[in-house]
Amino acid sequence: MPLLKKTVMLTFFTAPIALLLSLTSCSGGGEGDPIITPPKPVEQVDKNWKFESTATWSDEFDYDGLPATAKWDYDLGGSGWGNNEKQNYTNSIANGSVGNGMLTITAKKESSGSMAYSSARLVTRNKMDVLYGRIEVKAKLPSGKGTWPAIWMLPTDRAYGDWPKSGEIDIMEHVGYDQDNVHFTTHSEAYYFKINTQKSSTKKIAGVSTAFHTYRVDWTPYAIRGYFDGEKVFEFVNEGKTYKEWPFDKRFHLLLNVAVGGDWGGAQGIDDTIFPQKMEIDYVRYFKMIDQ
Incomplete structure (x- = not known):
């Protein structure tokens, strides 16, 4: 380190x-x-970076079948994923499929691997890894106790070490027992949830499980800003200190998943009567930052 x-x-x-x-x-x-x-913080300047108007990378899900292998890979298994989650992630079309113009990630109550639930966790690792830029996802979320959908980013190379040292950007998280409260969060070694210092914002959005909404991050060298339906809900400014506060100067990739249970998602139990539950994604778009 x-x-x-x-x-x-x-x-x-x-x-x-x-x-x-x-x-x-x-x-x-x-x-x-x-x-x-002691070292002095490096003064940060907001250059008011803009983003290209045309997506550099996108998936509009205008095809049928499995998610496009040129754009998506899978995290697989039922290890609990560091949060005591109860699902086994698969690459089955029953858990991750494209049709009717959208990607559907389905969590099911069924024996899968050594777990009692199955789901999917799609990743762009080594297919779309980016440093800075705008990512926007239009999605409709699952509901019910035990569901924990997320649209988020992790470091591809873990240059500063394992989690949380190399950072995490949660563009959208939602837990089913707290319906319609949507969270945007960043984690780093200095600011993360296990020491209760995470940088986070929560917004009530009526109907996140009955209608599509947009979830966006604008990431520049100066700040990470979060937007729900085009409204800014989050801002974390680079303090110019060390990687412990700001590891967000390395490339990250995108993840889409629906977890079941876990330390947060299952804090009030799992309602088995609600399954299957699904997150539907209309599109995913990445816009490159215009350097200046």
């Missing part, structure tokens, strides 16, 4: 005094010790 660098400030002396200072320091003296100053 990178270490926090310290700047050592030394005043230049004539040779005899410098020698005396050296001897005093080595013997544990106080006044002769080097003066150590």
Whole structure:
């Protein structure tokens, strides 16, 4: 892991005094010790970056069958995924399919692997990995106790270490027992939920499970900003300190999934009578940031 660098400030002396200072320091003296100053934050400037008007990468889901292999891959398995989740993620068309102009991720109550539920977790890792830009997803969410859909981003290379050191961007999270309250969150080593310092915003949006809404991130070197239905609901400004606060200077990829249960999604239990439940995605679009 990178270490926090310290700047050592030394005043230049004539040779005899410098020698005396050296001897005093080595013997544990106080006044002769080097003066150590903490690093100063790098001043950040918002250049008001714009984004291209035409999507650089998109999936409009205007085809039928499995999600396009040129654009999507899968995370597979039923390990709990660090949150005690109860689903097994598959690459079955029963859990992830495209038709009628949309992608549908379906969570089902069924024996799958060693778990009691099945679902899908689609990822663009090594197919669409981006540093900065705008991502917008139009989606209709599942409902009911135990559902935990997410539209989110993870670092592709984990340059600063495992979670949460290399960061996470949650463009949309929703838990079914708290219907219509939608969350936008970022996590890093300094700011994440297990130490209750995460950067997060919540907005009540009526009908997230009965109608389509747009969920968007605008990511620049200056800030991460979140938008629901075009309204800004979140802003986290780069403090210019270290990777512990801002690991968001490396490439990330997108994830779409519906989890079942888990530490948050299952905090009030799982209602087995609601399944199957689905998240429908009308489109996913990435717009490149215009550098300046």
